[in-house]
Amino acid sequence: MTGGAPEARARGGRKGVALAAVGAQWGDEGKGKIVDWLAVRADLVVRFQGGNNAGHTLVVDGEKSVFHLVPSGILQPGTVNLIGPGVVVDPRVLLRELGELEAKGVLRDPARIRVSGRAHVILDWHIALDKARDEARAEAAIGTTGRGIGPAYEDKVARRGIRVADLLDPAALRRAVDRLAKEKNFELTQLYHWPAIDPEALFEEYVELGRRLGPYVDHTGRILEQALRAGKNVLFEGAQGSLLDIDHGTYPYVTSSNCVAGAVCTGAGVGPTRIDGVLGITKAYTTRVGGGPFPSEDTGPKGEWLGERGVEFGATTGRKRRCGWLDLVVLRDSSIVNGFTSLAVNKLDVLSGLAEIPVATAYRLDGKLTHEFPMTLDELARAEPVYEVLPGWDEPLTGIREYGALPANARRYVERIEAILEVAVDMISVGPGRDETIARRPLFGPRG
Ligand code: IMP
Helix, strand or coil: CCCCCCHHHCCCCCCEEEEEEEEECCCCCCCCHHHHHHCCCCCCCCCEEECCCCCCCEEEEEEEECCCCCCCCCCCCCCEEEECCCEEECCHHHHHHHHHHHCCCCCHHHHHHHECCCCCCCCHHHHHHHHHHHHHHHHCCCCCCCCCCCHHHHHHHHCCCCCCHHHHHHHHHHHHHHHHHHHHHHHHHHHHHCCCCCHHHHHHHHHHHHHHHHHHEEEEHHHHHHHHHHHEEEEECCCHHHCCCCCCCCCCCCCCCCCCCCHHHHHHHHCHCCCEHHHHHHHCCEEECCCCCCCEEECCCCHHHHHHHHEEEEECCCCCCCCHHHHHHHHHHHHHHHHEEEEEECCCCCHCCCEEEEEEEEEEEEEEEEEECCHHHHHHCEEEEEEEEEEEEHHHCCCCCHHCCCCHHHHHHHHHHHHHHCCCEEEEEECEECEEEEECCCCCCCCC
16 A cells, blocks of 8 residues: 555655565564665664564674563664554663663664554563462463563553653653552562552652663654655564464464564554555564464474574573464465565575475364464364475575575575465575675665
8 A cells, every 4th residue: 555646746756655664474584684775775673563572683794682561673884763652662672772762872862762652661560470470371372572571461451550751840740650559569469478569669669760762752653754754765664473462363372462464553643544564574483582382393303403404592581482384374374464565585504404395284173174373263273284294495595695696495495475365575695694685676766
């Protein structure tokens, strides 16, 4: 969809591109690397959901940076990076990341990062409750990142949350903290036998955090609207992935926000008619951290091999990721829910050296073949992946920059994904570095 010809004419003919880049699996698809790469042409990079449960690893000139809250466009000079109202913000984490960026000389102008005053704040209570509850779930633990994400979203939806703008208004913050204290401490101490959190100390600390965050707080929706009107290129950066989406994922083993492309509209504050394309980001295989179903998981030596080759450890919690094969049933579901117009396939290089590569194309459920991703956990537990086995390749891919230079079987692998999903693979990543990327079709025009 486009903003429409009359509007483009009114802007003097220039129509920037508004592109959503979202995870197609269970998160950790390598969105940060792709967003960083695309941000060379983006004027604005916008986070719209999630919080510091995300971990985006970027490698530029051999130097690794991990961000949890700051959008991955920050390392590209000339971008403005927004944290939209749909994000939950831990002010300590954000200030730490901003401090590191300032120390590295990457962030000289606070105007390069803007945080919505409407975004909700993660408080110490949320972090403690997140951990206490997941511990209490014992074997049924979701394996959350323990960053307070779920409890913060709960308070938002229950209409008792604290927003970034409240941090700048001590009187409002005082009232909100007092409102929360009784209930939160009751739950912590009585239900989980955790120590209470002193509301007075919390208030004092968050007033100070608000004071430091003040120069970055803004009406991000307005900045976004102005950029779209001016024909700028806008990149919306998803966190987590489609299968971790609260409505469309493997509930309850999901995160507490919507992470599909539709969440761009609500989480950033932009109408669906303004989004031009949706880039689905997938690994060339599949990983998952935390509990929950994962039909194509390989718990044997091959899965172990994938984990070692792919260095599959969480960027946020350092946990070892569960590994398995590419699951096209998952990706088909993801493609429908997100409306992918393009795909980026990451870590294709990791598969070099396998004689054969299985790819799940269907499931067998109660004796019947299905291409649909099952609805319930019970069905998912009974679903057995049906694999198509594709021939592998031995050559290392990391030095390759042209699609045509890939080994024939690597191309065949990519083209099989395209054929089954009916979506073009426009980007392929062959290593963690910014330049270790094959771009088949430009997704953005020049900056506006
Ligand atoms: P939460 O988002 O911390 O509540 O965790 C809920 C589930 O989502 C857990 O299984 C986490 O491991 C998973 N999760 C949350 N964020 C990410 C991410 O950025 N990548 C991968 N998994 C994630």
